[in-house]
Amino acid sequence: MDRVRIMTPTGMLGAGWDESTIERGLALGVDVITVDGGSTDSGPYYLGSATAKTTAQAVARDLRSLLNAAARAGVPLIIGSCGTSGTDAGVDWVAGIAAKVMAEEGLDLRVARIYSEQAPAALTGQLDRIHPLPPLGDLTAETLESCTHIVGMMGHAPIVEALRGGAQVVLAGRATDTAVAAAFPLLHGMPAGPTWHASKIVECGGQCTTDPRGGGVHTTIDAGGFTIEPLSPGSACTPYTVAAHMLYETVNPFEMREPDGTLDVRDATYVALDERTVRVEGSRFHLADQHTIKLEGAxxxxxxxxxxxxxxxxxxxxxxxxxxxxxxxxxxxxxxxxxxxxxxxxxxxxxxxxxxxxxxxxxxxxxxxxxxxxxxxxxxxxxxxxxxxxxxxxxxxxxxxxxxxxxxxxxxxxxxxxxxxxxxxxxxVLNHVVDSDPTELFRIEYGVVR
The missing domain is CATH 3.30.70 (Alpha-Beta Plaits)
Incomplete structure (x- = not known):
């Protein structure tokens, strides 16, 4: 593929959108639909209790829209951090809702479920591979055993593996927000710098636009960079709004660490192509010497x-x-x-x-x-x-x-x-990373949960 077109309808599954924005995204042309399903923003309760922040009704409404859109366009649908915190129960919860929606809509899509929950006992045997992030110190077996739930934050590799396995719908456990959007374009040969940068900008849907409540965004990644515009005709992407999103939830506005490397946007340029569309070029990605997976536990x-x-x-x-x-x-x-x-x-x-x-x-x-x-x-x-x-x-x-x-x-x-x-x-209680192969901590199963 010489380009990949991504539609991101919102920043979180269950937040909702105007259906007309989905229709506009499909009219622009789409190769993959991606949306984040959760976050740690709302605190440790959702991970600790393995419950979702969103309601089943809201998730079902959004899934109905997206599953039908993906089926009509013949493109994959990728959802990350299912059930807010990405626990196994969260993945099964979203998968169960998806199964019901597909049955009601007469859809037959191949579903992959990627599980990211980690057993404390298994991690205890790998303490020599686990390293603390500031301000915490070395991890102990007692801390691991005290957790009600632990998840590993996957990068793009497990999602790529599911797509290679023929998945038309990928329901992932805990994942980096960016990995959800980056997996498909990386699978199809898009350069890492523009792909990871674009994925960072689209992670929260319309937050990189002049009207964050107006819906999501449409992004096209190619060999030289990426182009982004809002799905809502009443909104706009500007160099200011797009560049500003690199400051969101990052320690350094010019760098962002992913499991297999670091996005570097120091030399990125942001140019308005018209009143509502921005072109970004010059992003780079530096591969790390060691692939790591961040652990989250409550x-x-x-x-x-x-x-x-x-x-x-x-x-x-x-x-x-x-x-x-x-x-x-x-x-x-x-x-x-x-x-x-x-x-x-x-x-x-x-x-x-x-x-x-x-x-x-x-x-x-x-x-x-x-x-x-x-x-x-x-x-x-x-x-x-x-x-x-x-x-x-x-x-x-x-x-x-x-x-x-x-x-x-x-x-x-x-x-x-x-x-x-x-x-x-x-x-x-966990702010640690484990040295790991990109896929070894994650389990992929195919089929729906009924």
Whole structure:
């Protein structure tokens, strides 16, 4: 092939789009349809619990659109990081929805499922091949065993293998966002520099356009570079919006590491071909001496209960930090008195939304806030203890006066009951890479999950 045309309808499966943008993409000509299915952006819960951020209804709607489009165009459909975090359960979840949609639409497409979940015991035997990324240190077997789920972040190679196996639909576990789009053009001989750069730009669909809500993008990769334009006629790609996306989720705006090398865009040029189309040339890709796979793992840190109240009292808000310190003091005291718990038997956090909750000490505006939302987040080894601590905090969050006040204030709870049990809380504990062959950690199975 002397060029590869990619349609990326959105930044994440389940986000939705106007169907007219799909029709426009097909009219422009398409060789492959790609879309990301997940991310770690939303925190460790989705990996730790192996559940999806998106709803089944939204995923089914998007799959119906894409499966029909792929069948009409006779091109592959590639979806990465299925089920948000790319666990085996996430892949099977998306595959099950796809099977139902295809049965309803009368489609007969060959499906490949690529599994990326890793067994702690297997990784324990490879500790000499696993290396930490800052700021973590060497990995231990105990850390691996503490994880509820571990995934390896695949590059393009397993997807290429599935395509070579005749897959018309590839449902991949955890994958780099870029690998989802890069696999097909690399398979068909497109140069690595433009391919990886284009794949980085299209990863979030319309985010590289002037209207990120307007839909996805259409990209053409050839021997000299790539050309990109939005699927929505009301949007545009400009040199600014395209170049700016290299700053998104990267440590270095000129480099980005993939499992088998590093994208280098220092010499890239961005030229507007017209009011809505951009041409990019000069991107390079440097192969690494060692292929590595990044590991992601999450474990349970305890169980959480939250409460939320709102403060408008100007005397409290005149020194809301002092009030928060007073709250912390009285809560610890009352928990000891009523529940008999030592301070190390639970943990809690008080977040003052409306006063430095987001920027903290970096907040540039001085002066007291007009209103503050107080979030209490309690973490304990079990749900009952977390809720008990939050219940002890209830009267303090409703009536605690500031030290200078001589009356009992009434604050405002967000709901009744004031306490909300959030269940298990998770944390990421792996930031490591394993020296690996591009495909050895991943398993490919063909056929649908019914």
């Amino acid at each position: 474990r349970i840190t305890g169980y959480q209960t939250t409460s939320f109240t709102a403060i408008r009292d100007p005397l409290i808000l005149a020194d809301v930090e002092g009030w928060a310190d007073l709250f912390r003091h009285h809560l610890r005291l009352r928990v000891t008195q009523t529940l008999g718990l030592a301070d190390d038997a639970y943990a809690f956090d008080v977040r003052l939304y409306g006063h430095n909750a987001v920027l903290g000490e970096l907040e540039p505006d001085a002066g007291p806030p007009r209103e503050v939302g107080v979030m209490l987040l309690v973490n304990a080894p079990d749900q009952a203890t977390a809720t008990a601590v939050a219940k002890v905090a209830n009267p303090l969050m409703l009536h605690l006066p500031a030290a200078s006040m001589h009356y009992l204030p009434s604050l405002a709870f967000a709901g009744s009951p004031a306490e909300t049990e959030r269940g298990a809380a998770y944390e990421f």
